[in-house]
Amino acid sequence: MKNKWGLTPFIFLLCTFTAGAQSWPSKPIRFIVSFPPGGSSDLIARSIARKMGEKLGQPVVVENKPGAGGNIGVDAVAKSAPDGHTIGLAAAGALSVNQSLYPAMPFDPQKDLAPISMLAMIPFFLVAHPSQKPTLAEVLLEAKTRPLSYGHGGNGSAMHLSGELLQMITHVPLVPVAYKGSGPVATDVLGGQVPLGIVDVPSAIANVKAGKLRALAVTTRRRISAAPDVPTFEEAGVAGYESIGWFGAVAPAGTPPAIINRLNAEIAAALAAPDVREKALAAGAEPLASSPQEFAAFIRDEARKWGDVIQKAGVKLE
Numbered sequence: 001m002k003n004k005w006g007l008t009p010f011i012f013l014l015c016t017f018t019a020g021a022q023s024w025p026s027k028p029i030r031f032i033v034s035f036p037p038g039g040s041s042d043l044i045a046r047s048i049a050r051k052m053g054e055k056l057g058q059p060v061v062v063e064n065k066p067g068a069g070g071n072i073g074v075d076a077v078a079k080s081a082p083d084g085h086t087i088g089l090a091a092a093g094a095l096s097v098n099q100s101l102y103p104a105m106p107f108d109p110q111k112d113l114a115p116i117s118m119l120a121m122i123p124f125f126l127v128a129h130p131s132q133k134p135t136l137a138e139v140l141l142e143a144k145t146r147p148l149s150y151g152h153g154g155n156g157s158a159m160h161l162s163g164e165l166l167q168m169i170t171h172v173p174l175v176p177v178a179y180k181g182s183g184p185v186a187t188d189v190l191g192g193q194v195p196l197g198i199v200d201v202p203s204a205i206a207n208v209k210a211g212k213l214r215a216l217a218v219t220t221r222r223r224i225s226a227a228p229d230v231p232t233f234e235e236a237g238v239a240g241y242e243s244i245g246w247f248g249a250v251a252p253a254g255t256p257p258a259i260i261n262r263l264n265a266e267i268a269a270a271l272a273a274p275d276v277r278e279k280a281l282a283a284g285a286e287p288l289a290s291s292p293q294e295f296a297a298f299i300r301d302e303a304r305k306w307g308d309v310i311q312k313a314g315v316k317l318e
Contacts, residue, residue, distance in 0.1 A: 029060045
């Protein structure tokens with residue numbers, strides 16, 4: 001049965017193992033997170049690590065290696081021994097976007113990594129100051145005659161690319177304004193310094209519920225439980241629009257398939273645990289497991305989608 005994201009959660013039946021896989025894990029497992037401590041990805045990684053450690057009989061130790069749009073941490077995974085004792089949390093940037101933004105990548109996402117499972121999806125809001133028009137259709141109509149600016153979380157970020165995709169589909173000019181993260185964007189929309197913003201849900205949900213910010217649309221295909229009254233872009237009149245932040249688990253290429261399958265099963269079990277799910281939802285993320293094959297196909301699809309947006313929009317890091 002497929003879930004609302006179009007992916008099929010899959011837990012592998014572990015019937016056969018090679019001799020090497022039978023003795024795994026023989027030591028603690030490093031879980032490299034390519035983001036700083038404290039964010040939603042770090043929180044989910046630590047929750048999963050605790051559950052996995054309990055089942056595997058070895059500690060799963062989270063190690064934060066942020067920087068370069070996630071490239072530093074993911075490169076450390078790619079260059080580790082493929083023995084199942086190093087895995088990593090990687091997001092859309094390092095797996096599907098950065099290859100179209102950076103002049104040189106330290107690793108090849110398609111060749112140097114073994115996908116394990118999707119972990120979570122993160123929706124975004126297009127928010128406006130309450131003084132703006134009340135619907136997305138009206139805002140876009142106004143932008144055709146008076147270009148409006150929108151704040152986003154940084155050049156090349158998922159939120160920036162979400163805005164570029166919106167322009168490509170609607171042919172409505174919007175002026176991107178780069179910030180350092182979603183929080184400052186929400187603050188400036190709240191204060192009227194910028195009329196629109198594309199932000200992650202946690203940065204805006206409290207002010208949306210308080211009526212201080214207006215959420216014009218959510219970027220997912222379906223409405224989200226945290227804000228059931230906010231329409232999707234499709235419902236608001238932008239057909240075919242979807243843009244979601246996401247992250248998943250990867251291992252070095254060459255990691256034995258039996259170990260990948262066991263990791264997949266343990267991650268899926270951890271994500272299904274009520275306490276892990278509640279923490280993820282509280283952090284603005286929708287927990288989501290997948291098979292390694294589904295995750296690999298998803299990474300390829302996202303790379304094609306965002307590579308096209310980056311090329312057509314002429315997005316640059318500087």
